[in-house]
Amino acid sequence: MLGLFIKTPLFLLDVLGIPCVLLTLLSGGVRRTLLYRTSYYWLALAAWMVLAIPFSSWRGGSFYVVLGYLRTSVVMLFVMSGMVMTWKECVRLVWAVALGGLASVITTSTLRAHNDADRIASLLPSIGNANDLAAHLLLVLPFVCFIFLVSRNWIVRSSALAVALFGTYFVMGTGSRGALVAVGVTIVYVLAQAPGRIRLAVLIVVPIGLVVVAALLPREVLIRYATLVDSTADAEDPGVQESADERTYLLQTSALFSLRHPLFGVGPGEFEDEEATYAKENRRHASWLVPHNTYTQMSSEAGVPALILLVAALAGSFKLLNTTYKQARSRSEFEAIRIGAFCAMVAMVGFCTAVFFLSLAYHFYFSAIGGIAIAIHRAAQAEFHRASSNPSAARA
Numbered sequence: 001m002l003g004l005f006i007k008t009p010l011f012l013l014d015v016l017g018i019p020c021v022l023l024t025l026l027s028g029g030v031r032r033t034l035l036y037r038t039s040y041y042w043l044a045l046a047a048w049m050v051l052a053i054p055f056s057s058w059r060g061g062s063f064y065v066v067l068g069y070l071r072t073s074v075v076m077l078f079v080m081s082g083m084v085m086t087w088k089e090c091v092r093l094v095w096a097v098a099l100g101g102l103a104s105v106i107t108t109s110t111l112r113a114h115n116d117a118d119r120i121a122s123l124l125p126s127i128g129n130a131n132d133l134a135a136h137l138l139l140v141l142p143f144v145c146f147i148f149l150v151s152r153n154w155i156v157r158s159s160a161l162a163v164a165l166f167g168t169y170f171v172m173g174t175g176s177r178g179a180l181v182a183v184g185v186t187i188v189y190v191l192a193q194a195p196g197r198i199r200l201a202v203l204i205v206v207p208i209g210l211v212v213v214a215a216l217l218p219r220e221v222l223i224r225y226a227t228l229v230d231s232t233a234d235a236e237d238p239g240v241q242e243s244a245d246e247r248t249y250l251l252q253t254s255a256l257f258s259l260r261h262p263l264f265g266v267g268p269g270e271f272e273d274e275e276a277t278y279a280k281e282n283r284r285h286a287s288w289l290v291p292h293n294t295y296t297q298m299s300s301e302a303g304v305p306a307l308i309l310l311v312a313a314l315a316g317s318f319k320l321l322n323t324t325y326k327q328a329r330s331r332s333e334f335e336a337i338r339i340g341a342f343c344a345m346v347a348m349v350g351f352c353t354a355v356f357f358l359s360l361a362y363h364f365y366f367s368a369i370g371g372i373a374i375a376i377h378r379a380a381q382a383e384f385h386r387a388s389s390n391p392s393a394a395r396a
Helices: 002-007 010-026 029-033 037-055 059-082 087-113 117-123 130-150 154-173 177-193 196-216 219-226 231-236 238-260 271-281 294-302 304-329 332-357 365-389 391-395
Strands: none
Touching: 010 029, 010 059, 029 059, 029 365, 037 059, 037 294, 037 304, 037 365, 059 365, 087 130, 087 154, 087 332, 087 365, 130 154, 130 177, 130 332, 130 365, 154 177, 154 196, 177 196, 177 219, 177 332, 238 271, 238 294, 271 294, 294 304, 294 332, 304 332, 304 365, 332 365
């Protein structure tokens, strides 16, 4: 669903979105979503953004940013969590996300084969940027892995494995150093938390994968990655150092704005204008860029309380998944639930690390993660309750 949502024209989203919202309301989806504390963190974040509008450096610009957030992110939370009631429906949701990953891989590979970067940006505006594409794939590929791990159809498993491998190659092929860090953090998390057989598979696959990727990636991409550990590599690609310096400046400036305007920030979506004014005061050229850090973007534009609410909402979502994973881990009949919860946590770890180097504060990704976490947790609890009421049926 995430990948397909990105690729759908806005007018089609309105056509499909209105029935989804109505069905969510009529089926009690809003009530089901509000049974979870983490939902209130997401709603409080949206409310705080609304409160920040009057204090914005440009109220009109912030109004449209917040309006877009309410129309997409808040709606996505209720639709994703409210319309999924059973584990079977939850699996369908995961399939939709995995198919979105398949669509992303196919579209990207097709357009990149023709070196049509401009068309990628026009068709896929949310992931036309290489760094955003890497973060998007890091989010959806764990759900593709879920299909590979639980399906008994060898054609489906082979297809899921191919999508996961090609998707991983595209992540590395973007040359995004932030994505490389996110991949490293994800691998460490899997090695620390995964069951023994998955951990062993990772220990075998990762070294082989590194050798294969190093052999296939263009030299300029490898040089870009080498700058993370070797400062002399900057001499071969001066643009890398310039990019790093600019990102450092933007990070420092966003942190400064967070300290200067701790309550409501400079206004949602107004960092670029405020940075231009700040640059003029300090007699330097304005960057006219966003902070390239989702967390300081949120704190500098909507205030430190907004950042706290975002982190609380993400932590609450992760806690729901972790609780579900622990509950399912000890019983073999709930292996699919255990794998589903774990894959969702892996997706969160990779994505939340990647956005440390991106500006995606107002994108629907975060609330979609929250909706998926609620859906998995609620569906799993229903399965656990059914099993305790009828153990023989659960085993069957």
